[in-house]
Amino acid sequence: MSIRLLRQALNPDSLTPMWRRPPMKDRYEVVIIGGGINGLGMAYYLAKDHGITDVAVLEKRYIGSGGSGRNTTIVRANYLTPEGVRFYDESLKLYENLTEEFDFNIMLSQRGHLTLAHTDASLRTMRWRAEVNQLQGVNSTVIYPDEIQKLVPHMDLSDRPRFPVMGALYHPPGGIVRHDAVVWGYAHGADKRGVHLHQMTEVTGIDVEDNKVVAVQTTRGRIKTGTVVNATAGWSTVIADMVGVKLPIRTHPLQAVVTEPLKPFLDTVVVSGTLHFYLSQSDRGELVMGAGINPYTSYSLDGTLSFIEGLAAHVLELFPSLAKVRLMRQWAGLCDMTPDYSPILGNTPVEGFLVNVGWGTYGFKAGPVAARRVAEFIATNHMPEVIAPFAYDRFYTGKLVGEKGAAAVGH
Amino acid sequence: MFLIDCPNIGPRNASEFRFRGEFVERPPNPEDPASDDAWTDFLYMRENKLGVQKEWWYHRPSGTWFIAERHTKTHEIVRTYLWEDRDE
Numbered sequence: 001m002s003i004r005l006l007r008q009a010l011n012p013d014s015l016t017p018m019w020r021r022p023p024m025k026d027r028y029e030v031v032i033i034g035g036g037i038n039g040l041g042m043a044y045y046l047a048k049d050h051g052i053t054d055v056a057v058l059e060k061r062y063i064g065s066g067g068s069g070r071n072t073t074i075v076r077a078n079y080l081t082p083e084g085v086r087f088y089d090e091s092l093k094l095y096e097n098l099t100e101e102f103d104f105n106i107m108l109s110q111r112g113h114l115t116l117a118h119t120d121a122s123l124r125t126m127r128w129r130a131e132v133n134q135l136q137g138v139n140s141t142v143i144y145p146d147e148i149q150k151l152v153p154h155m156d157l158s159d160r161p162r163f164p165v166m167g168a169l170y171h172p173p174g175g176i177v178r179h180d181a182v183v184w185g186y187a188h189g190a191d192k193r194g195v196h197l198h199q200m201t202e203v204t205g206i207d208v209e210d211n212k213v214v215a216v217q218t219t220r221g222r223i224k225t226g227t228v229v230n231a232t233a234g235w236s237t238v239i240a241d242m243v244g245v246k247l248p249i250r251t252h253p254l255q256a257v258v259t260e261p262l263k264p265f266l267d268t269v270v271v272s273g274t275l276h277f278y279l280s281q282s283d284r285g286e287l288v289m290g291a292g293i294n295p296y297t298s299y300s301l302d303g304t305l306s307f308i309e310g311l312a313a314h315v316l317e318l319f320p321s322l323a324k325v326r327l328m329r330q331w332a333g334l335c336d337m338t339p340d341y342s343p344i345l346g347n348t349p350v351e352g353f354l355v356n357v358g359w360g361t362y363g364f365k366a367g368p369v370a371a372r373r374v375a376e377f378i379a380t381n382h383m384p385e386v387i388a389p390f391a392y393d394r395f396y397t398g399k400l401v402g403e404k405g406a407a408a409v410g411h
Numbered sequence: 412m413f414l415i416d417c418p419n420i421g422p423r424n425a426s427e428f429r430f431r432g433e434f435v436e437r438p439p440n441p442e443d444p445a446s447d448d449a450w451t452d453f454l455y456m457r458e459n460k461l462g463v464q465k466e467w468w469y470h471r472p473s474g475t476w477f478i479a480e481r482h483t484k485t486h487e488i489v490r491t492y493l494w495e496d497r498d499e
Contacts, residue, residue: 237459248455250433251483296430299461299484306426339455395455396448 018184019191024198027224028056030378031216033203033239034231035059036068037179037364038356040186041371042229042378043195049372050379053194058218060202064183067233070333071364072256072290074269074278076113076174078140080129080406083389084342085136087369090386092173094368095182102185106177107283111267112151113174116318118163118274125405126169133171140171151268154321161317163274174269176280176288179364186371206242206353213243213352227378229354234299234334236357245348247357248339248395252293253300253332254361255307260326261285275314276409286328289315292409293335293361303330335360340400341407345374345390346383354378355392362407415468416491419475431467433457434478463489 008014030046032039032055039057046052059065077089099106117123126142133140144167145157157165191197198220205217206228216223230239234251262285271278279289291311294304308330316323337360338344344358356374359366373387383391389401414422435457438449458464464483468491469476478497480489 235461237457238461241458246452246456247459248457250457250459297433297459297464297466297483298486300486396451 018188019197021199022196024056024196024201024218024220024223026221028196029054029225030056030227030229031223031225032057032229032231033216034066034233035063035187035197035199036066036231036233037064037183037186037367038233038359038371038374039229039231040183040190040197041367042231042356042375043190043197044186044193045372045375046379047190047193047195049375052379055190055195056223057190057195057197058201058203058216059197059199062199063187063197064180067333067335067359067363068183068367069180070254070256070331071179072278072280072288073176073179073282073364074113074174074271074280075108075177075365076171076269077138077365078113078115078129078133078169078171078174078406079403080125080132081401081403082132082136083386083401084403084406085133085138087386087390088366089136089138091366091369094372095177098182098185098368102189104181104185104188106181106185108175108177109283110173110175111269113171113269114148114151114271115169115171116148116165116270116272116274117167117169118165118272120166122274123167126167129169129406138171139173140169143168143170152266152270154265155270155318156320163317165318176269176282182367203239203242206239208243208350208353211349211351213350226352227354228352229356229374229378231356233336233357233359233363236336236355240348240353240355243348243350243353245350245353245355247344247355249336249344249358250297251299251334252296252337253298253302254290254293254335255303255330255332256288256290257303257308257311257327257330258282258289259287259322260328262287262325270318271409272314272318273405273409275317277311277314278409279315287322287325290409293337294332299334301332301334303332337361339395340402341404342401343370343390344392345370345387346377346392348392358390360407362403413486413488415470415479415488417470417473417475418477418491418493418496420470420473423470423472427470427472429469429471431469431476433459434465434467
């Protein structure tokens with residue numbers, strides 16, 4: 001093993017790329033716009049589960065450069081609605097097998113996930129979520145400060161904070177994963193089965209005839225196709241605009257920070273809706289922290305000082321010992337927010353133009369199930385039950401799937 | 412942090428304001444059941460433009476609601492005005 005490493009170090013040409021750079025054809029059966037977890041995942045499952053390999057994934061920059069490379073890596077299934085819980089649980093179960101399936105370590109660490117409750121109303125909601133979770137076979141319970149303290153010795157559970165912790169929703173199967181590895185695993189798996197990945201390829205237009213998609217225009221040429229899937233998250237409406245499809249999406253930046261590496265002291269994911277933060281300690285010892293979306297719509301990826309100020313103040317409420325810790329890096333990604341904080345999957349009014357969007361601030365944990373089930377829909381033209389509630393027409397029929405409380409902390 | 416020119420007060424720090432969403436015209440007759448789709452579009456569908464967007468803002472200290480035309484990537488604010496002073 002070490003001989004091989006030495007040989008490869010001395011001769012870089014002997015390294016096998018994880019994905020090829022094939023020439024772009026002028027026609028594909030399926031064109032997926034967006035090279036993140038959903039775009040690559042759909043290509044992977046189309047090839048692996050359905051033998052559909054005449055697929056192109058078009059990514060305007062490098063794969064995983066959007067939300068898939070910018071999230072804070074948390075995975076969990078502890079949602080509020082029965083349909084939400086079923087959906088996210090299927091995803092978590094897929095995550096549990098991905099390292100084996102990819103033969104590539106995605107570093108899944110199911111270390112436990114705590115959603116703190118600071119008020120009676122919040123505790124009531126946690127109990128509600130626990131009950132719904134348990135009915136769906138998902139492990140979540142309500143625990144109180146004495147048990148929380150054992151899991152997180154450094155958290156201030158006294159009466160000193162402005163809103164003391166009263167309890168928490170404890171979800172043992174929740175945890176973190178190496179987000180880039182998941183993207184690369186899907187890319188490698190799709191590529192080795194014949195899918196074409198085209199990076200640095202931007203879509204500039206989509207040709208529609210008689211309300212049906214016939215081709216995609218890109219910065220590298222025109223591709224004839226009858227099936228286009230929009231998996232561009234924060235840029236969803238820019239793409240949908242090319243075919244005249246309206247979307248109930250507003251793009252908001254979501255920022256995140258990492259601290260300098262610290263010795264391991266936190267081995268649970270901690271989330272507080274009241275204090276608008278989520279945090280975990282990575283395998284490199286860095287604290288990975290996030291909060292709410294920027295309050296105005298924007299396509300800017302800049303960090304802001306007000307974000308750091310707000311996040312630091314809230315985290316220090318519960319972890320005062322972190323006051324001297326230095327922040328190392330700050331970044332942002334674009335989130336496609338929907339009115340009910342649930343995704344939009346499947347057909348649109350334009351034939352052949354599908355969407356896998358509306359992932360907001362809660363998309364990475366759902367990548368596997370969304371990719372697999374939308375791929376199933378594309379291949380079989382039969383809408384799988386687990387994703388049927390997330391159809392585009394729910395906004396017209398009024399059947400929204402309200403998951404704001406369980407999906408986000410920015411409220 | 413950028414500055415927003417409140418039509419009542421003048422340029423103030425963005426932290427004094429609350430973003431209140433893309434400007435959308437109300438459907439002409441919400442009572443008419445034939446306009447259900449128009450009502451859904453008004454409630455949910457958005458242009459979400461990458462470019463200069465017309466949007467509502469609220470200045471908290473003065474209670475002023477107004478419209479801003481802001482570029483959604485550079486955050487440059489082209490102009491701000493009260494609803495009654497809008498172009499028809």
